[in-house]
Amino acid sequence: MSGLYIHIPFCKKACFYCDFHFSVSFSMKEKMISTIIDELTFRKDFFDPNDRISSIYFGGGTPSVLSMQEIDKILGTVFNYYLVDKNVEITFECNPDDLDKEYLKGLKFVGVNRLSIGVQSFNDEHLKWMNRSHNANQSLKCLETAAQIGLKNISIDLIYGLPHLSDDEWYKTVNQAFNMPINHLSAYILTMEENTPYIKLVNQGKYDKPNDDISSKHYQILVQLSNEFRWEHYEVSSFCKPSNYSRHNSSYWNGKKYLGVGPSAHSFDSKIRYWNVSSNKSYLEYVPSRENFFESEELNISNRLNENIMTGLRTKWGIDLGKLSKDYKYDISNLFHDDIKYWVSLDWVEIKDSNMRLTDEGMLFADHIASTLFMN
Ligand code: SF4
Structure with missing residues (x-):
């Protein structure tokens, strides 16, 4: 879908x-x-x-x-x-x-x-x-x-x-x-x-x-x-x-495919991100020639992993640590053990089985917490 x-x-x-x-x-x-x-x-x-x-x-x-x-x-x-x-x-x-x-x-x-x-x-x-x-x-x-x-x-x-x-x-x-x-x-x-x-x-x-x-x-x-x-x-x-x-x-948030049309619209085809030019004038000029109206970037493995972490932690469903470890060979719970323990002690993060999610309070800091877990 x-x-x-x-x-x-x-x-x-x-x-x-x-x-x-x-x-x-x-x-x-x-x-x-x-x-x-x-x-x-x-x-x-x-x-x-x-x-x-x-x-x-x-x-x-x-x-x-x-x-x-x-x-x-x-x-x-x-x-x-x-x-x-x-x-x-x-x-x-x-x-x-x-x-x-x-x-x-x-x-x-x-x-x-x-x-x-x-x-x-x-x-x-x-x-x-x-x-x-x-x-x-x-x-x-x-x-x-x-x-x-x-x-x-x-x-x-x-x-x-x-x-x-x-x-x-x-x-x-x-x-x-x-x-x-x-x-x-x-x-x-x-x-x-x-x-x-x-x-x-x-x-x-x-x-x-x-x-x-x-x-x-x-x-x-x-x-x-x-x-x-x-x-x-x-x-x-x-x-x-x-x-x-x-x-x-x-x-x-679930990484599905989407197409965006119109100036400044973004698209994602599961591997590549595209973004249309953010100018009405340029959009009207370039679209008829089918050229230069968007830029694109192929996501590498760390981009994809980091996006998964960022979008997952922003939702109540959180992230599946076992799946990240299997899909990306990236074991967050070991790599950031002390950070995670600290957030759990603040009641910002909950870990149940292999699921990590933010509490209501933690969600206020979702982007910060996610960024500390990123693969460089
Ligand atoms: S200018 Fe106002 S109405 Fe227009 S997109 Fe921004 S927030 Fe929405």
Whole structure:
């Protein structure tokens, strides 16, 4: 089972913390859609003839800037050129201000069966601070409408660790989210990424930096409420009602094959990683010639092992030490015995039989713990 990712590189406004690839100019939108469709047609051989697509993911940018005709045309191309599983998960990332009743009905009609809505906060002041294009009321309204028209598979995104977001308000936000008609929550810590307006505003002294103590307190609240509501915390930033995992994201973590089309999209064919050029202009220029629109890197054994460790430790399933030892001749439990003992004593790591996983507390340090176990 394989995944297909479609990157729509346009947004109405630039959220100040965002380092994804997008443009706020829509002048090339029409040409972009036809070029993405072109890329879809000539990259179909990325998959073997028997590979079935089990998840399609519209990400961005903001896919909900697309018209229904454009979405229908893209999906029509996918169904014409690829072998698509009949129970395919089709996720559509969207912003609340785009989701009126007619648009939501249209999405359902063209076959979208999972929404990922960028709610981020239920507080208008915080939304303004982040330069989001929507307000809290639009989020509440679109969630209510989606439920009314029978869209049941809904994920929302929230951001925590904002320097002025109190613990009490974050508690209320998460509590409100878990009481909504959704089955999945992705919650991200605010970070300062290179080349974002946020880092510039911090450097100019106009905005505060994120604070680790605030972020970790917010994380504890999130995990506590997730447990109280009996949701599953199945990946560092991902929570769901029992077994309502994101099929598409899980395929990344499980090392499955996926093709990404559109500027900046990444692909993986089990051995080689590919990434498309992160510029709308270059993408439109190069794709028609079929040249120079992506770069690639063949993963060597240590890259593959390190990715297994990193992605495995970020999930609640952890890593199978016996399998790593068999597949890569790399016996982590012997090589890092003292480090692992220390983390176990801090209650960050649990080892049962041959499985190593991070506790809820350890997950906050997942990337650091994983990096110390890497093969050089
Ligand atoms: S809408 Fe999403 S992709 Fe666009 S700027 Fe905001 S966070 Fe980034």
